[in-house]
Amino acid sequence: MKVVALQGSPNVDGLTASLAQAALDGAAEASADGALIQLTAHSIAHCRQCGDGWGICREEGRCVVEDDFAAVRAQVLEADAWVLVNPVYFGDLSECVKAFTDRLRRCNVGAKGEGLAEKPVIGVAAAGGSGRGTATCLGTMDRLFSHISADIADLITVTRRSAVYKREAVRAAARAMVAGIGA
Numbered sequence: 744m745k746v747v748a749l750q751g752s753p754n755v756d757g758l759t760a761s762l763a764q765a766a767l768d769g770a771a772e773a774s775a776d777g778a779l780i781q782l783t784a785h786s787i788a789h790c791r792q793c794g795d796g797w798g799i800c801r802e803e804g805r806c807v808v809e810d811d812f813a814a815v816r817a818q819v820l821e822a823d824a825w826v827l828v829n830p831v832y833f834g835d836l837s838e839c840v841k842a843f844t845d846r847l848r849r850c851n852v853g854a855k856g857e858g859l860a861e862k863p864v865i866g867v868a869a870a871g872g873s874g875r876g877t878a879t880c881l882g883t884m885d886r887l888f889s890h891i892s893a894d895i896a897d898l899i900t901v902t903r904r905s906a907v908y909k910r911e912a913v914r915a916a917a918r919a920m921v922a923g924i925g926a
Contacts, residue, residue, distance in 0.1 A: 744921060746770040746777050747822040749815075751840035752830040752869075753783040758906055759830040759869045765910045766826040766865060769917030780818060782839040785811035790845045800849040804857070812846050819847075824863040824896070824920055826913075827884060831868050834876030836883055844887050851891040860892035863920050867899045867913055874902030896920035 748766045752759035767777035788810050793799070800806050806813065819825050829840045836844065851859045866884035868877040877900035888895050897916040901909040 744773075744775040744924065745822045746775045746824045746826065746917065746921060747780055747818050748777065748826040748828060749780045749782055749819070749840070749843070750828050751782045751837040752828075754830075755781065757830075758871045758901065758903060759828050761906070762867050762869055762901060762910060762913050763826065763828040765914040766828065766867070766917040769914035769919075770824075770921050772914075773918045773921035775823070775921045778818065778822070780815055782815070782843055785815055785839075787812045787815065787839060787842045787846070789842045790849060797849070800846070801852075804850050806846050806850055808846070812843065815843065816847060816850065820858040822862075823924055824865075826865045826867065826917060828867040828869060828913075829880060829884070831870040831876045831880045834879040836880060848887055848890050861894045863896045863924060864888055864893045865897045865899065865913070865916050865920060866895070867901060869901045871903050874904065877902065896923070 748763040750760055750763040763779055770777045788808050798807055830837050866881060868880035870877050881898045881900060899913055
């Protein structure tokens with residue numbers, strides 16, 4: 744059993760990173776192997792909307808842009824479950840998370856959703872500032888997960904004020920997600 748956690752903040756010692764680690768710790772408590780993917784450490788370009796707006800992503804489920812997207816996507820596809828931990832900027836996904844998820848959605852929408860359809864996922868929106876925007880960010884994640892037919896295990900908002908107890912909630916959610924696979 745393998746769980747990958749995608750972390751979308753450049754701060755490897757901050758709130759978002761601690762939540763990704765909490766998810767991996769919870770997965771490990773349920774006997775799953777875990778891997779952290781630091782999205783800001785990868786070169787992932789934005790979608791180019793090839794051709795008439797849909798390139799080969801629609802027909803073949805792959806992207807023509809040559810960067811780190813395919814390798815990161817492969818890790819998510821190979822995992823049994825995944826966690827997306829996003830630092831909330833302006834009530835939305837961070838730029839690196841948006842670049843990755845926009846291309847992921849295009850390559851995995853509809854019939855090409857194989858590999859992600861019904862795969863358990865947890866979405867975490869982490870706001871280190873005011874805490875505003877976490878709900879709208881989770882709304883964006885919810886739409887993404889719907890488009891790729893993922894099985895939402897949980898959607899969790901976290902602020903700097905709620906971080907202590909929400910870190911434990913993320914850990915417990917990941918543990919429960921892994922325990923529920925195949926149950």
